[in-house]
Amino acid sequence: MNTLGCQMSPPSTSSSSPLDTCSSPPPRTLLPWRPPSSCRGGGPTWDPPEEGFQGLGVILTLLHMLAIPRDEGAQVTLLSPTQLKEKFPWINTEGVAVASYGLEDEGWFDPWTLLNAFRRKATSLGVQSCSGEVRAFVTSANYMTPPAPSSARIKYVHVYMPDSLEYQPVACAIVVNAAGAWAGKLLEAEGLPRALCRPPLPIQPRKRYVFTWHCPNGPGLSCPFLVDTSGAYFRRDGFGGNYLGGMSPPEEEEPDPSDLSVDHDYFQEQVWPRLARRVPAFESLRVRGSWAGYYDYNTFDQNGVLGPHPRLENLFSAAGFSGHGLQHAPAAGRAVAELVVKGRYETLDLRRLGWDRLVDGEPLQEHGVV
Numbered sequence: 279m280n281t282l283g284c285q286m287s288p289p290s291t292s293s294s295s296p297l298d299t300c301s302s303p304p305p306r307t308l309l310p311w312r313p314p315s316s317c318r319g320g321g322p323t324w325d326p327p328e329e330g331f332q333g334l335g336v337i338l339t340l341l342h343m344l345a346i347p348r349d350e351g352a353q354v355t356l357l358s359p360t361q362l363k364e365k366f367p368w369i370n371t372e373g374v375a376v377a378s379y380g381l382e383d384e385g386w387f388d389p390w391t392l393l394n395a396f397r398r399k400a401t402s403l404g405v406q407s408c409s410g411e412v413r414a415f416v417t418s419a420n421y422m423t424p425p426a427p428s429s430a431r432i433k434y435v436h437v438y439m440p441d442s443l444e445y446q447p448v449a450c451a452i453v454v455n456a457a458g459a460w461a462g463k464l465l466e467a468e469g470l471p472r473a474l475c476r477p478p479l480p481i482q483p484r485k486r487y488v489f490t491w492h493c494p495n496g497p498g499l500s501c502p503f504l505v506d507t508s509g510a511y512f513r514r515d516g517f518g519g520n521y522l523g524g525m526s527p528p529e530e531e532e533p534d535p536s537d538l539s540v541d542h543d544y545f546q547e548q549v550w551p552r553l554a555r556r557v558p559a560f561e562s563l564r565v566r567g568s569w570a571g572y573y574d575y576n577t578f579d580q581n582g583v584l585g586p587h588p589r590l591e592n593l594f595s596a597a598g599f600s601g602h603g604l605q606h607a608p609a610a611g612r613a614v615a616e617l618v619v620k621g622r623y624e625t626l627d628l629r630r631l632g633w634d635r636l637v638d639g640e641p642l643q644e645h646g647v648v
């Protein structure tokens with residue numbers, strides 16, 4: 279895993295993908311999880327490089343109580359505290375009722391490598407890409423006289439090029455809002471009729487820190503990606519006693535997202551004590567680095583919002599994965615592509631992740647966000 283490389287030269291501060299820490303099965307397994315074989319170069323339709331994926335059978339989730347959905351195909355085994363201690367003698371099992379240990383199709387990979395592998399594959403299939411910032415829309419409602427329409431189509435998007443005050447109007451048949459943490463803000467852009475942008479897309483940027491540390495006496499090579507009962511998480515970072523991890527703050531202590539500065543006291547006061555309680559060897563560790571990125575946080579239910587907008591007819595969304603977007607990306611991309619090209623879900627039925635739940639006010643709550 280080369281996440282540290284991402285830290286040193288993040289390609290963009292507005293993109294979350296290059297900055298995350300791992301990928302694992304979605305906690306509630308709403309989306310199928312089959313990347314490892316594909317990541318090993320076996321997939322006929324996409325071929326991210328083999329070296330991008332590391333580790334199988336490595337996600338270990340410690341729980342206060344038994345609440346593991348095993349009926350969705352995730353290959354996990356449940357360990358009692360005694361079994362847990364036998365397998366990982368360096369863990370303090372205090373407060374653990376059961377541990378969920380992944381047996382296959384789990385691990386981590388460098389998100390920047392994966393993203394570029396997808397890009398290369400898309401390019402090889404004829405996709406043409408250009409980059410710029412969408413700041414405004416022109417819709418069919420712009421051409422209508424009152425009364426206000428109940429729906430509209432997006433006719434053009436205004437794309438601003440970097441370092442230019444000029445924009446390019448781009449005519450579009452289909453628009454996919456995959457603007458990550460800024461997907462909600464994008465639907466507040468100039469030109470979109472306010473009355474048609476209801477309900478709002480409740481996605482916000484939330485700042486999250488990742489810390490790296492050195493601990494020569496730590497868990498070592500057998501260290502899985504461990505999610506603690508406290509919400510803190512960590513995993514091995516390469517070899518030589520290096521680790522990385524972090525923790526989401528409680529809602530009322532969300533850090534100011536206006537910049538990506540790192541609060542080092544947060545590690546000292548919040549994360550480290552939790553790590554050291556779970557792994558006593560972490561009582562003596564040396565912090566080596568840190569970085570911050572934005573979770574694409576869906577404040578409604580912490581799940582992605584996929585599919586057609588209720589009132590903007592040719593707008594689809596694929597955003598709001600709330601810190602799990604890397605692992606959701608292959609399935610979400612395929613599903614939205616099916617909607618766009620075929621007009622319906624074919625291989626995956628992800629209607630549960632659609633806009634209806636926002637319209638109806640019925641959250642599909644994700645409890646597994648770390």
Ligand SMILES: Cc1cc2nc3c(=O)[nH]c(=O)nc-3n(C[C@H](O)[C@H](O)[C@H](O)COP(=O)(O)OP(=O)(O)OC[C@H]3O[C@@H](n4cnc5c(N)ncnc54)[C@H](O)[C@@H]3O)c2cc1C
Pocket residue numbers: 290292293294295296297298299300301302410411412413456457458459460461464486487488570571572573574596597598599600601602603604605606
């Ligand atoms: C610290 C950290 C750890 C994480 N750990 C994990 C993990 O372990 N596992 C996991 O699965 N996920 C993890 N994630 C989450 C994951 O990175 C995101 O969910 C995922 O990157 C979202 O992908 P995306 O393509 O939706 O958005 P992004 O990757 O953020 O891409 C959105 C793109 O839209 C662009 N954009 C925004 N606004 C506009 C506009 N107006 N016009 C044009 N372009 C625009 C942005 O520049 C960006 O390139 C983590 C995230 C962070 C920050």
